[in-house]
Amino acid sequence: MLKNNIFAVDVGNSWYKVIASDDGELLEYQMPNAIALFDEEFYEKPYDEEDVDFEENLIVEIKSPTVVDRREIYYIGKAAMKQKNVSLTSFNNQKIDEERTYILLHSIAAYHALLSNPSEAEIDYHIDQLAVSLPTTQYKEKKEVFKERLKGVHTVIFHKVPGIQEPKEVAVKIHIDDVIVGAEGALAYLSLTRDPETLNINNDSLVNDSRKGIIIGDLGGDSVDFVGIKNNKPVASIEGEQFGINQFLDNIIQKVSKNELYKFNSRSELEEKLAAGQSEWYVEPFAGVKKDISKYIIPQLKSMAIKYLEHFDRVRSSSNEINGAVRYIAVGGAADIAQRQIKEAAVKWSERGRPIELTFPEDMAKLNVQGLLILAKMNLLKKDKIGQNDYVLAKS
Amino acid sequence: MSRIYSDYFNQTVLTIPDTFIDVKTGETHQVSPKINEEIEYHSMNNTLQHLIFSALHSYFQQKQTNHESTNDLLLELLEIKKMLNHGNRNSSSVRSKPIEKSVTSEKVDLKEIEDLLEAFGG
Numbered sequence: 001m002l003k004n005n006i007f008a009v010d011v012g013n014s015w016y017k018v019i020a021s022d023d024g025e026l027l028e029y030q031m032p033n034a035i036a037l038f039d040e041e042f043y044e045k046p047y048d049e050e051d052v053d054f055e056e057n058l059i060v061e062i063k064s065p066t067v068v069d070r071r072e073i074y075y076i077g078k079a080a081m082k083q084k085n086v087s088l089t090s091f092n093n094q095k096i097d098e099e100r101t102y103i104l105l106h107s108i109a110a111y112h113a114l115l116s117n118p119s120e121a122e123i124d125y126h127i128d129q130l131a132v133s134l135p136t137t138q139y140k141e142k143k144e145v146f147k148e149r150l151k152g153v154h155t156v157i158f159h160k161v162p163g164i165q166e167p168k169e170v171a172v173k174i175h176i177d178d179v180i181v182g183a184e185g186a187l188a189y190l191s192l193t194r195d196p197e198t199l200n201i202n203n204d205s206l207v208n209d210s211r212k213g214i215i216i217g218d219l220g221g222d223s224v225d226f227v228g229i230k231n232n233k234p235v236a237s238i239e240g241e242q243f244g245i246n247q248f249l250d251n252i253i254q255k256v257s258k259n260e261l262y263k264f265n266s267r268s269e270l271e272e273k274l275a276a277g278q279s280e281w282y283v284e285p286f287a288g289v290k291k292d293i294s295k296y297i298i299p300q301l302k303s304m305a306i307k308y309l310e311h312f313d314r315v316r317s318s319s320n321e322i323n324g325a326v327r328y329i330a331v332g333g334a335a336d337i338a339q340r341q342i343k344e345a346a347v348k349w350s351e352r353g354r355p356i357e358l359t360f361p362e363d364m365a366k367l368n369v370q371g372l373l374i375l376a377k378m379n380l381l382k383k384d385k386i387g388q389n390d391y392v393l394a395k396s
Numbered sequence: 397m398s399r400i401y402s403d404y405f406n407q408t409v410l411t412i413p414d415t416f417i418d419v420k421t422g423e424t425h426q427v428s429p430k431i432n433e434e435i436e437y438h439s440m441n442n443t444l445q446h447l448i449f450s451a452l453h454s455y456f457q458q459k460q461t462n463h464e465s466t467n468d469l470l471l472e473l474l475e476i477k478k479m480l481n482h483g484n485r486n487s488s489s490v491r492s493k494p495i496e497k498s499v500t501s502e503k504v505d506l507k508e509i510e511d512l513l514e515a516f517g518g
Binding site (some may be wrong): 131139143144180181182183186187189190198199200233234285286287288289291371375378379381382385 | 417418419420421422504506509510511512513515516517518
């Protein structure tokens with residue numbers, strides 16, 4: 001079983017995180033959530049074709065029922081970040097209503113298809129099961145619409161592909177058979193408790209803790225999603241909040257630009273530095289000139305950490321269902337970056353008599369996408385078994 | 397006060413400020429009279445372009461030799477990596493082995509899976 005193509009995409013406000021499983025062969029990608037309109041006039045021909053990294057030269061056009069066909073061509077991901085007219089996500093981004101979501105999602109699937117079939121000029125790629133995430137605030141009401149929009153056939157045309165002869169176009173047809181949507185945060189629980197291969201429980205202690213209650217706080221770019229887990233299931237009563245790391249990143253970018261004469265090309269450039277650890281917290285406004293920027297970063301991370309814990313505190317006291325929660329788990333890329341500051345802020349909460357003891361699991365930033373892969377496999381298994389039962393019934 | 401030097405013959409115009417930032421160290425320096433003199437001379441002589449390129453050439457040269465050798469190495473490695481990848485992809489006989497164990501998941505309770513799907517996905 002599971003000899004299928006599965007595509008799991010954590011649709012983040014800063015990064016798209018992807019795990020693709022082609023007949024069990026796993027590949028991981030991540031791409032900044034950035035697009036920029038392509039303008040032929042300003043296209044700089046690569047100095048040397050051989051040196052061009054395809055990932056940094058993704059120029060796409062989408063033909064899809066979900067995207068109004070204006071025959072527009074975009075730079076996406078890393079290629080978009082380098083453009084002056086780059087567009088990053090806005091505050092309170094409604095993922096299912098934004099064209100950028102579909103442009104990026106289909107393109108990254110096509111990028112994967114192209115890497116797996118490098119020599120062809122036209123590719124048909126079938127996804128048997130797509131799994132995507134939505135923030136808890138958008139999950140309940142929007143998931144059905146999102147599924148309908150994603151199903152079907154979408155064509156992605158890559159322009160100016162390095163290593164491909166003029167006219168340098170490759171068309172990839174993405175066929176999406178089925179879609180399942182998961183809620184950010186809850187997916188992390190799935191990933192923490194289930195084995196991705198056998199789908200069995202592999203963390204009994206966490207499942208046991210869920211009898212009394214667990215709260216997961218998934219801190220992302222523009223939202224913090226709180227999910228309560230009771231008896232191994234999410235409880236519905238907690239809402240997400242419009243709060244995330246992006247506003248703090250913007251503050252850092254502004255301060256560095258003003259004081260150190262260095263302009264980050266995007267939030268993701270800064271985020272990559274932050275994720276790499278404090279030894280990388282400097283910029284080079286001129287070749288060889290290193291300027292320490294930790295004095296701009298640390299205060300921002302501190303104030304984010306305090307706000308994150310305030311949200312945590314409010315959530316645990318606002319919901320009756322998980323009032324007695326025994327485990328609090330921090331997940332998400334932003335919580336990973338600010339882990340130290342969050343721990344420091346937690347000490348202050350203990351001193352005030354309201355302790356918030358957070359668990360920081362491994363691979364915090366990837367838990368949602370891993371959860372999506374598990375969800376997709378479960379859905380395939382279910383369809384598989386039901387199909388078998390039908391077959392048995394028909395035979396008897 | 398900044399002065400403008402031009403070299404009409406070669407259509408080169410250069411504005412000389414009072415101070416400049418050394419792009420290697422980030423320190424600010426005065427533009428010395430010696431520099432001004434040199435520029436003036438080459439401007440008169442219509443060789444301003446050549447002066448700038450000579451300066452840039454000596455500025456970059458040391459680094460460049462080092463870089464080139466490592467770049468060559470990296471290119472070689474990249475080529476080897478490509479060949480390895482390519483070989484792997486094409487040998488379909490190797491890939492046809494099942495990668496995931498299908499037996500284990502038989503043990504999973506379908507009812508439980510359905511409940512989980514209900515609770516976590518839609």
